[in-house]
Structure formats: structure tokens, C-alpha cells
Amino acid sequence: MAQNSANQAADQGTTTPRSFQEIILRLQNYWADKGCAVLQPYDMEVGAGTFHPATTLRSLGTKPWAAAYVQPSRRPTDGRYGENPNRLQHYYQYQVIIKPSPANLQELYLGSLKAIGIDLGLHDIRFVEDDWESPTLGAWGLGWEVWCDGMEVSQFTYFQQVGGHDCKPVSGELTYGLERLAMYVMNVGHVMDMPFNNPDAPIPLTYGDIFRQTEEEYSRHNFDGATTEMLFRHFEDAEAECQRLLDFPPQDPKTGKTIIMAHPAYDQTIKASHLFNLLDARGVISVTERQAYIGRVRALAKKCADAFRQTEAGRDAEMTAETTA
Amino acid sequence: MPDLLIELFSEEIPARMQGAAREALKKLVTDGLVEAGLTYSGAGTFSTPRRLVLALEGLSSESRPTREERKGPRTDAPQAAIDGFLRSTGLSLDQLEKRADKKAEVWFAVVEKPGRAAAEIIAEVLEAAIRNFPWPKSMRWGTGSLRWVRPLHSILCILHDEAGATVVPLSVDGIPSGDTTEGHRFMGPGRFAVTSFEDYAAKLRRAKVMLDQAEREEAIAHGAKNLTFAAGLEVVEDRALLTEIAGLVEWPVPLMGQIPEAFLGLPPEVLQTSMREHQKFFSARNPKTGRIEAFLTVANIETPDDGATILAGNLKVLTARLSDARFFWENDLRVAKAGMQEWAEGLTHVTFQSKLGSQSDRIARIASLAREIAPLVGADPDQAEHAARLAKLDLRSAMVGEFPELQGVMGRYYALQAGEPEAVANAARDHYSPLGPSDAVPSEPVSVAVALADKLDTLTGFWAIDEKPTGSKDPFALRRAALGVIRLVLGNDINLSLTKLFRTALGDYDYRTARHDSLSRGASADEMKIFSGSLEGWIRPAHDEDVASLLAFFHDRLKVFLKDQGIRHDVIDACLAMPGSDDLALLVKRATALSDTLKTEDGKNLLQGYKRANNILTQAEEKDGVEYSFGPDPKLAETDEERALFAALDQAEAKITPAMQAEDFATAMQAMAALRGPIDAFFDTIQINTDNQIIRRNRLNLLHRIRAICSGTADLTKVEG
Incomplete structure (x- = not known):
């Protein structure tokens, strides 16, 4: 009986999805099935799924954690006015983060490929060395880029450090570039031609129907439209606000509780990071200044990580046990 | 004699690390086993993306018992000394032996260790090897604290002989040893047990893994x-x-x-x-x-x-x-096809190094230097300068932006498209060479001129801003640049004065400084910031120090280079003391001739004779407080040997002087080596310090001639032996 249902699942898995959203839905179901909390995208502009506090902050401390979510991501410099077959300034990542990293994470990952229709007996799946580092988050880890028939379909990382803190235990992070993966699975040549919903639906929509216009608009905005003086000002504001929020005494006089504003401060870090990306796309940051800006964002990320480690969610379990004992 | 099989099974090991990891596993384990008193007859190492394997043949089944005696303090030594000895041996006083030693009675410790079973030793050694493994980068995973290159999943460790296999029990950070492994991730049958190396390799093959x-x-x-x-x-x-x-x-x-x-x-x-x-x-x-x-x-x-x-x-x-x-x-x-003007323009905005200006500043310097060098290497100055101006333009091309390793190669294609002649296009491709020790040395004159100019500009530039290599740190690959110059000069047999070129190139930095000022006036606010912060720091008028230290740097690199060719340091030192040592081709010719000469019997003996003459002369000069450089008089010669030496010196001088002028060092040195016989005969039969002061002075003056003639070829006092 158990054997049967496993086979059915496998059979269902190997059928080819027919739309972008079907791939997302299958991933959501798969990881929900494996016990992950299926979260929603973070409601701010980020460059990658890693920036979601569910990954950055929750990979700190000893509390077990398992989450999966889609994260819309923005990379202003990658804008190509919707013309490039696989480059977008706004795209989707699928992110899985599990702490501590389970011993069978590779098998779980391969199961997810099967779930979206990749027959592991027919394709060539490879784990190719690729160490991950985020200078803005003060984070690094070791892992691979996963190749399917020579194409990179995911990033697989064991976090070693985030915000300057050692990750103990270690989180396992999986990042799927959804558009690229979906185009490969469905054999689509240009991202704008990819079916977004069921192509047999009464109103079939392609990726281009939804995003071609916005890619044009944002490309123009990123490269020529955004007011750089304002962006510089906002960067300074976000930086100052982050610091100010963290400078509050932990004791909240109104409630009498200890409330450290780690998440609101981290929101400002995310803002600063995105503003930097926009300034970069506008071409107003020189090579020498670049490093300095990245360093400023990293300093914020580190402070937020420090603050989060003082909170209930980010504290080490042993520390809690000691205080209660 | 059992065999040992170890397999460390993990998630995918980066390909570039596997070779060193195989060697490290073999070294750590075999060193540990041998140190603990085991022997083995053969070792094999293997790796795949998911496993690191060591197979040892003919391992002893237990270590030899050992007996170690240690001499301690005298029995009447202070208590503190005796206590210290007990602590260091781990014994108590009643376990020590008293023995007579010379005049006193001394405590002796006899530590006997029985032989230990191989399995026990292997378990310790393997655990230590895993915990101390020298991965270039390692990581933790899950809740563990063990570090490995990627998560380690299982340890296979068995001792096997005709009677069968037994697992060597051990456990590292919760991973127990066993006798099982897995085959191919997608084509294998799952976990299986193995009983020997042959069984292991065969079963892996069936499970679609080629171990070797x-x-x-x-x-x-x-x-x-x-x-x-x-x-x-x-x-x-x-x-x-x-x-x-x-x-x-x-x-x-x-x-x-x-x-x-x-x-x-x-x-x-x-x-x-x-x-x-x-x-x-x-x-x-x-x-x-x-x-x-x-x-x-x-x-x-x-x-x-x-x-x-x-x-x-x-x-x-x-x-x-x-x-x-x-x-x-x-x-x-x-x-x-439009002449690459767009790229030349673009390079004005690309910083080469903050204190050394933009790439286009750098290109201008290289071009003027290439012009200077051109006549020395047989290139047309106009063409060399022009080639240098084009050689790095491909750095702005989209292709080189994507594939930096294609720099130069693309430059050649683009120069040809721009209608440039082959010589100019080839210079774009070849001016980076030679890069590594196995890289070919360019030989076309224009390429050589640009290649030399490029490297000399880099070296003088980083010297001017005081960014010299220190110890193991050489972030701008200046050692490689110097070696490149050396190989270009020697490979093409080019005579040039490095000192002169250093001065020209370093002079260019002052000139550049002046230009920077005018440039920055028209520059954007951003560029102003970049320049203004750094300008004052690098204006340095005096170059003598830079020139001397750069030449010394070249001489050091040359010694390393010539050592590989079998020419000793001291031989080079002997030649460095001679004039024209900043002409490397000349220097090497001289060193090669000297080195060859010193390998002959005559050469070796002449060196001894020269040193003897030099020592006697130096001592006499110190003692008498005079210099015996007055020409000796043949009429005062008393013996045939003495007269023969006079004649030989005249003959040698007649050969050496024109040969040296013609830079024919081999002939000069041969003529010098031929003095060996007369000098030896002279010393064998003649007493320098005779009572007759006139004769003595004449003989010392004769020694001075030996010294003068020989040291015209090289400073032989620097030669060892």
C-alpha cells in the first residue's frame, strides 16, 4: 500500500508541468509534504530569497527551523527591457531553509526535482563546487551549484556564517532560479513565451503577458529614471534609522517587556541594500566607493544579527535553559 | 599479514581538491601507523566525487613491543629534580632502577610497551586523520562539530585476510565505522557490504562506480x-x-x-x-x-x-x-573595424591602480618606453609605440569582459580587423608573455619591445609607489614580471642597460604626475576624489634608491632562474661585481663562462692558485702598509718557474684583454685557466718571503699581476671553494 502510493507520487511527479505556476505549486506541495512551513514572500524589495528574514535571521541561534517560500527578487542591473530570453530585473526564487541541515538534504532536493517532472534516470544531475558568499550580509557557506544536463538549476549551501555569527547548528539552504528551471523543464526558449497559468485555461496568460511591460518600465527606471539624489538620501536615512532602532534600550517602558527591534531594524538593512543596488544600476557609484557601500550594508546586517541573537527567536537554547534553571 | 581498506564516503568533494586529499589521507594514515610501530608493504589511494579511499597491503597485525631506557638525575640529586623525572616518565620511584654511571649512582627509567593490535592503532590513527585533515576549506553541517569538506556520511574501515574481514571499530563525531558503502547515486543498488579491496572494487563496478x-x-x-x-x-x-x-x-x-x-x-x-x-x-x-x-x-x-x-x-x-x-x-x-577609438576612450575611465592612474595613463607610459626599447631589439620605434598603444585596447571589448583569459588573443583578432599589420597584431597577443615558466618567449621584435615595456612599466611603477613584494606576498606578480624580462632578454640575446631603462621609466612617473594635475582639472567630481586623495603620496623625485633596489631585485630573480640552469649563486656574485652587471645578457654570458671554467680541473686549480696569491698578497699589503701594484721586473726572476710565470702572464694578458673587449668570456676564461700550470709550479718551487727585500717585493708585485689579470674577468674572491 505504502509502496503503491509512493509509486503514484513518483508517476505524478514525472509528468511535465504545463505552466510556471504549476512548477511553483508542485514545489510548494513537495516541501510542505516534507514538513516545511510554507511562508509567503517578504513584503519588501530584496535581491535574493536569502534576504528574507526567514533565512537571514532564522539561520542564527539554535532553534530548529524549516521554511519554504517563493521570493520575488530584484536585480536592477539585470534589466534588459524584456528582450533578453533569460535575463530579468525582477524574477522569482524558490527558497528552502532547514536548520539543522538534515542528513538526507541531497536526497530531499533530488526528490523535489522529480516532483517538478525531471526524470532522474534520464538526466545528468551534478553537484559542482560553488562556495557562496554574501559580502552585504557578512555571510558565507560551502556547497554546490546543481547542474542538470549542464545547466545550473539550483544553489545548494550549508551556511557557516551569517551576519558575522557562526551558524550552530548549520542551516541547509536551497535556492531555485524559478524562471530558468521552468523554461528548461517545459522546453521554452524565451522567458516571455512561457505559459504562466494553464495554457488551456479560458484566459491563458504567458509570462510576457504579465511582465513584459513591467520589465520595460523598470529597466528605464533603473537605468535612467530613478532620482539618484533621493536614493542617496534614502540610503543615509535607512542606515541611520537602522542604527537608531537598535540603540533603543531593550526594556519597553510601555509594556514592561524586553522588546529588541531586530526585525524592524533589519527591514532598514534590506532597504539600504536595495537602494545601493539601484544606485549601482544608475552607474553613479565608482569602483572605489562600491566596496565602501557594501561595507556599510554589511555593518548594518551584522548589527541586526547581533540584536536578533538577543531575542527569544535567536537566542541559543542552552542559554534559555540556563536562565530558567 | 592482513590488508586494510578505508573509505570515507561523503557528499560531493570538489574535483580540484581530490588529488591533494588522496595524498593527505595516505600520508596521515601511513605516517601514524608507522610511528605506532606497524609496517605495510604497499599503499593505494583512490577518489571519486563521493569517496576518498586508502588501501594498504601487508599490514603487520600488531606493533612490535618497544623498550625505552632513559637516564635520569643522580640518586643524590635534589628531590625536585627527581620529582620532575618521575613526572616526565609517568613512573613512581620504586619503578626506577639505580645504576652506576661514571662516578655517581644514577636513576634509570625503563619503559616497556607491549605490542598493540593493529585494529586498535588504526582506530586512533584514522580518527586523528579525519579530525586533522588538511582540506583547503572545510565546513560543519547539521548539529555536529566535525569539519570535513562536505558532510561525511559513512566510514568503511576493515582489516581483511584469507580468514575474512573484520570491521575496525571506531566512531568519529557520531559516525560509526562499518563494512558497507554505496554505489552510484542514480544507478547503484543502495548500500552493500564488502569483504576485501578486490570485493569492494568489483562490487563498486557492478554498482556503476569506476573507483580509480x-x-x-x-x-x-x-x-x-x-x-x-x-x-x-x-x-x-x-x-x-x-x-x-x-x-x-x-x-x-x-x-x-x-x-x-x-x-x-x-x-x-x-x-x-x-x-x-x-x-x-x-x-x-x-x-x-x-x-x-x-x-x-x-x-x-x-x-x-x-x-x-x-x-x-x-x-x-x-x-x-x-x-x-x-x-x-x-x-x-x-x-x-572603426579603429578601436571607443575602447581607447573607455580605458581613460578604468583605474589601473589608484596611485598609478588609469589604464590609458599606463598605456601612454608603455608606449613611450616601447619606443625607447625598440632600437635595442631591432624593432621600428614608430611601430613599437603604435603597437603598445593598441595592445591593451581589447580590455574594453565585451569578449574580454566576459572571458578575461582571452585578453591579447582577442586583441590580435581586433587589431587585424582594424587593418593593422601582423607585427602589431601579434604584439597585442604576445606582449603578456612569458607568463609562466613554461610559456613561450616572444621573438618578433615589436612584440619583444612591447612585452619588455609592459613589464618594466609595471615594475618601476610599483617601485615608485613603494609596493614591492615582501616575503611570500607579491599581489601584483612583480616577481613574475621580472622573470619575464629576464627570459625575454636572455631568450632573444638582447644587450640593454636595465639601469638606463629604469631611469627612463621612473622619470616618466614624474612627468605623469604633472599630467595628472592638468587631467584632474577637467575630470568629474568622482575622479577628482579618487585622484586628490592619492596624488601627493607618490611624487618622489629621487630615483637612485629605486634604481638600485630594483636592480638588486632583478639580480635575485636572475640567481633563482640561473640556479635551475645549474649556475651557482656565488658564481653569479663573482660576476655581479664586474662592470655592466645591469646588462643581463652580458652578465649571464660571463657567469656561464666562469661556471664552465670552474667545472674543469684547470679552472678549479686556478681558483686555488688565485686565492693563494691573493691571500699572500693581501697579508703582505696589510703588514707592510703598502700596495704592491708596481710592475714586477722579469730581470729579477731567479728560477725557470718564475720566468715561466712571467711569460705565461704576458701570454694570458695578450689573449684576455682583446677577448674581454670582444665580450668573448669563454676565450678569456680559458686563457686564465691556462695559468694554472705556471702558477702551481711557481708556488711549488718559490718562497715569496725571502730575506732579499728586492726579490720579495718583485715577487709580491708578480702576485699582484696574477690578481689583476684574473680579476679582470670576474671577482674570484666571491667564488666559494
Whole structure:
């Protein structure tokens, strides 16, 4: 009986999805099935799924954690006015983060490929060395880029450090570039031609129907439209606000509780990071200044990580046990 | 004598680390076992992406018992000394022996260790090896604290002989040892147990794992050859790629595909680089046309469709990559055909090094230096300068932006497209050379001029801003640049004065400073910031110090270079003391001749004779407080030997002086070595310090002639022995 249902699942898995959203839905179901909390995208502009506090902050401390979510991501410099077959300034990542990293994470990952229709007996799946580092988050880890028939379909990382803190235990992070993966699975040549919903639906929509216009608009905005003086000002504001929020005494006089504003401060870090990306796309940051800006964002990320480690969610379990004992 | 099999099974080990890891495992384990008193007759190491394996043959089943005696303090020594000895031996007083030693009675400790079972030792040694493994980068995973290159999943460790196999019990950070392993990730049957190395290798093969990396390399090379041969093509050999791919697959399945027609017009270097860097593909060439027409990928799986899906997927990725490459190429050609002005313009905005200005500043310096060098290497000054101005323009091309390793190669293509002559285009390609010790040295005059100018500008520039290499730190590869100059000069037998060129190049930095000022007035606010912060710091008028230390740096590099050619340090030192030592070709000629001479019997003995003459003379000069440089008088010679030496010195001088003027060091040194006989005979029969002061002075003056004639070739006092 158990054997049967496993086979059915496998059979269902190997059928080819027919739309972008079907791939997302299958991933959501798969990881929900494996016990992950299926979260929603973070409601701010980020460059990658890693920036979601569910990954950055929750990979700190000893509390077990398992989450999966889609994260819309923005990379202003990658804008190509919707013309490039696989480059977008706004795209989707699928992110899985599990702490501590389970011993069978590779098998779980391969199961997810099967779930979206990749027959592991027919394709060539490879784990190719690729160490991950985020200078803005003060984070690094070791892992691979996963190749399917020579194409990179995911990033697989064991976090070693985030915000300057050692990750103990270690989180396992999986990042799927959804558009690229979906185009490969469905054999689509240009991202704008990819079916977004069921192509047999009464109103079939392609990726281009939804995003071609916005890619044009944002490309123009990123490269020529955004007011750089304002962006510089906002960067300074976000930086100052982050610091100010963290400078509050932990004791909240109104409630009498200890409330450290780690998440609101981290929101400002995310803002600063995105503003930097926009300034970069506008071409107003020189090579020498670049490093300095990245360093400023990293300093914020580190402070937020420090603050989060003082909170209930980010504290080490042993520390809690000691205080209660 | 049992055999030992160890397999450390993990998630995918980076291919580039596997070779060193095999060696490290072998060294850590065998060193540990031998140190603990075990012996073995043979060792083999293997790796695949998921396993690191060591097989030892003929291991002793237990270690030899050992007996160690240690002498302690005298029995009447202070208590503190005796206590210290007890602590260091771990014994108590009643376990020590009293023995008579010379005059006193002394405590002796006899520590006997019985033999230990091999398994016990292996468990300790292997655990220590795993915990202290020298991975270039390692990580933790899950809740553990063990570090390994990627998560370690199982440890297979068995001792086996005719009677069967037993697991060596150990446990590292919760991972117990056992006798099981896994085969191929997708084609294997799951976990299985093994009983010996032969059993292990055979079962792995059935589970679609080729254990031996050399066998995998062979299988890839062979398969690729067969596929290309059948299509009338040949594989472009790439050893490094072959080794890397063998470290990425457990069961290699080479597959060949055609490069779409649309991309065959790309330069072969572009196709090859794009395919190798992005896809780890081998290139297949049509031997008739020299064109790259097909690619070879190596899958890690056998599929029911014989790799058709895999090949189609790879082709798709390749098509996307090559579309990018073609886009770059076409754009670049447009700029190239228009004369590359756009790139020259662009390089004014690219910083070379914050204190050394932009790339275009650098190019201007190299061009003026190339002009200076041109006549010395037989190049036309105008052409050399022009070539230097073009040589680095491809740095702004889209193709080099994507593939930095194609710098120069693309420069050549673009220069030809711009209508430049071959000599100029080749200089763009060759002026970076020689890069490594095995890289060829350019020989075309224009290329040589630009290559020398490029390297000398880099060296003098970093000297001027005081960024010299220190210890193991050489971030700007200045040692390599100096070696490049040395090889260019020697390889092409070019006589030039380095000191003069250093002065010219360093002078250019002052000139540059003046230009910076005028430049920055017209520069944007951003650029002003970059320049203003750094300008004052690097204006340094005096170059004498820089010139001297740079020449010393070259001499050091030259010594390292010549050591590999069998010429000793002291021989070079002897030649460095001579004039013209900043002309490396001359210096090396002199050193080679001296080195050759010193290898002959005459040469060795002459050196002794010279040193003897020099010592006696120096002592006498110190004692008497005078210099015996007055010409000796042959009339005062008393014996045949003395007269013979006079004649020989006259003869030698007649040969040496013109030979030295003609820089024919070999002839000069041979003539010098020929003095060996007369000098030896002179010393054998003559007493220098006779009572007759006139005779004594004459003989000392004669010694002075020996010294003067010999030291005209090299400073022989610097030669050891």
C-alpha cells in the first residue's frame, strides 16, 4: 500500500508541468509534504530569497527551523527591457531553509526535482563546487551549484556564517532560479513565451503577458529614471534609522517587556541594500566607493544579527535553559 | 599479514581538491601507523566525487613491543629534580632502577610497551586523520562539530585476510565505522557490504562506480577519441580539464554533439574558452580546416535513450552561451573595424591602480618606453609605440569582459580587423608573455619591445609607489614580471642597460604626475576624489634608491632562474661585481663562462692558485702598509718557474684583454685557466718571503699581476671553494 502510493507520487511527479505556476505549486506541495512551513514572500524589495528574514535571521541561534517560500527578487542591473530570453530585473526564487541541515538534504532536493517532472534516470544531475558568499550580509557557506544536463538549476549551501555569527547548528539552504528551471523543464526558449497559468485555461496568460511591460518600465527606471539624489538620501536615512532602532534600550517602558527591534531594524538593512543596488544600476557609484557601500550594508546586517541573537527567536537554547534553571 | 581498506564516503568533494586529499589521507594514515610501530608493504589511494579511499597491503597485525631506557638525575640529586623525572616518565620511584654511571649512582627509567593490535592503532590513527585533515576549506553541517569538506556520511574501515574481514571499530563525531558503502547515486543498488579491496572494487563496478581516477581519465580520453574519430574530428587535448572531469563523475559517459552552424565563425579560442569555462566541454577540431566543430561532454549516467536528453539539454545551454559570445564578437568587430577609438576612450575611465592612474595613463607610459626599447631589439620605434598603444585596447571589448583569459588573443583578432599589420597584431597577443615558466618567449621584435615595456612599466611603477613584494606576498606578480624580462632578454640575446631603462621609466612617473594635475582639472567630481586623495603620496623625485633596489631585485630573480640552469649563486656574485652587471645578457654570458671554467680541473686549480696569491698578497699589503701594484721586473726572476710565470702572464694578458673587449668570456676564461700550470709550479718551487727585500717585493708585485689579470674577468674572491 505504502509502496503503491509512493509509486503514484513518483508517476505524478514525472509528468511535465504545463505552466510556471504549476512548477511553483508542485514545489510548494513537495516541501510542505516534507514538513516545511510554507511562508509567503517578504513584503519588501530584496535581491535574493536569502534576504528574507526567514533565512537571514532564522539561520542564527539554535532553534530548529524549516521554511519554504517563493521570493520575488530584484536585480536592477539585470534589466534588459524584456528582450533578453533569460535575463530579468525582477524574477522569482524558490527558497528552502532547514536548520539543522538534515542528513538526507541531497536526497530531499533530488526528490523535489522529480516532483517538478525531471526524470532522474534520464538526466545528468551534478553537484559542482560553488562556495557562496554574501559580502552585504557578512555571510558565507560551502556547497554546490546543481547542474542538470549542464545547466545550473539550483544553489545548494550549508551556511557557516551569517551576519558575522557562526551558524550552530548549520542551516541547509536551497535556492531555485524559478524562471530558468521552468523554461528548461517545459522546453521554452524565451522567458516571455512561457505559459504562466494553464495554457488551456479560458484566459491563458504567458509570462510576457504579465511582465513584459513591467520589465520595460523598470529597466528605464533603473537605468535612467530613478532620482539618484533621493536614493542617496534614502540610503543615509535607512542606515541611520537602522542604527537608531537598535540603540533603543531593550526594556519597553510601555509594556514592561524586553522588546529588541531586530526585525524592524533589519527591514532598514534590506532597504539600504536595495537602494545601493539601484544606485549601482544608475552607474553613479565608482569602483572605489562600491566596496565602501557594501561595507556599510554589511555593518548594518551584522548589527541586526547581533540584536536578533538577543531575542527569544535567536537566542541559543542552552542559554534559555540556563536562565530558567 | 592482513590488508586494510578505508573509505570515507561523503557528499560531493570538489574535483580540484581530490588529488591533494588522496595524498593527505595516505600520508596521515601511513605516517601514524608507522610511528605506532606497524609496517605495510604497499599503499593505494583512490577518489571519486563521493569517496576518498586508502588501501594498504601487508599490514603487520600488531606493533612490535618497544623498550625505552632513559637516564635520569643522580640518586643524590635534589628531590625536585627527581620529582620532575618521575613526572616526565609517568613512573613512581620504586619503578626506577639505580645504576652506576661514571662516578655517581644514577636513576634509570625503563619503559616497556607491549605490542598493540593493529585494529586498535588504526582506530586512533584514522580518527586523528579525519579530525586533522588538511582540506583547503572545510565546513560543519547539521548539529555536529566535525569539519570535513562536505558532510561525511559513512566510514568503511576493515582489516581483511584469507580468514575474512573484520570491521575496525571506531566512531568519529557520531559516525560509526562499518563494512558497507554505496554505489552510484542514480544507478547503484543502495548500500552493500564488502569483504576485501578486490570485493569492494568489483562490487563498486557492478554498482556503476569506476573507483580509480586514472581509469576514469583513460575511459574519458578513449571514449572521446572514438567519438571524434568516427566523425572525422580530433579532440583538442586539455589535461587539466580531463583531470577535473574525472573528479566530477563516478561513471563517465562521453557524449559528442555538433556546434550549431551559426557559431562556427567564432574564433576557435572563443569557442574553446566558452565551452571549457562554462560547460566543462572538450572541443573537437576538424583537422583539415583547424575549425572547432563539435563538443564533448561527459555525463555521469547511462540512460535508456543513450544520452539523447542529456545531449539536447547541454546543446541548449551551449546555444545560449554561444549566442552571448557571438553577440559580443559582433559588437566588438564593429568597434574594431572603426579603429578601436571607443575602447581607447573607455580605458581613460578604468583605474589601473589608484596611485598609478588609469589604464590609458599606463598605456601612454608603455608606449613611450616601447619606443625607447625598440632600437635595442631591432624593432621600428614608430611601430613599437603604435603597437603598445593598441595592445591593451581589447580590455574594453565585451569578449574580454566576459572571458578575461582571452585578453591579447582577442586583441590580435581586433587589431587585424582594424587593418593593422601582423607585427602589431601579434604584439597585442604576445606582449603578456612569458607568463609562466613554461610559456613561450616572444621573438618578433615589436612584440619583444612591447612585452619588455609592459613589464618594466609595471615594475618601476610599483617601485615608485613603494609596493614591492615582501616575503611570500607579491599581489601584483612583480616577481613574475621580472622573470619575464629576464627570459625575454636572455631568450632573444638582447644587450640593454636595465639601469638606463629604469631611469627612463621612473622619470616618466614624474612627468605623469604633472599630467595628472592638468587631467584632474577637467575630470568629474568622482575622479577628482579618487585622484586628490592619492596624488601627493607618490611624487618622489629621487630615483637612485629605486634604481638600485630594483636592480638588486632583478639580480635575485636572475640567481633563482640561473640556479635551475645549474649556475651557482656565488658564481653569479663573482660576476655581479664586474662592470655592466645591469646588462643581463652580458652578465649571464660571463657567469656561464666562469661556471664552465670552474667545472674543469684547470679552472678549479686556478681558483686555488688565485686565492693563494691573493691571500699572500693581501697579508703582505696589510703588514707592510703598502700596495704592491708596481710592475714586477722579469730581470729579477731567479728560477725557470718564475720566468715561466712571467711569460705565461704576458701570454694570458695578450689573449684576455682583446677577448674581454670582444665580450668573448669563454676565450678569456680559458686563457686564465691556462695559468694554472705556471702558477702551481711557481708556488711549488718559490718562497715569496725571502730575506732579499728586492726579490720579495718583485715577487709580491708578480702576485699582484696574477690578481689583476684574473680579476679582470670576474671577482674570484666571491667564488666559494
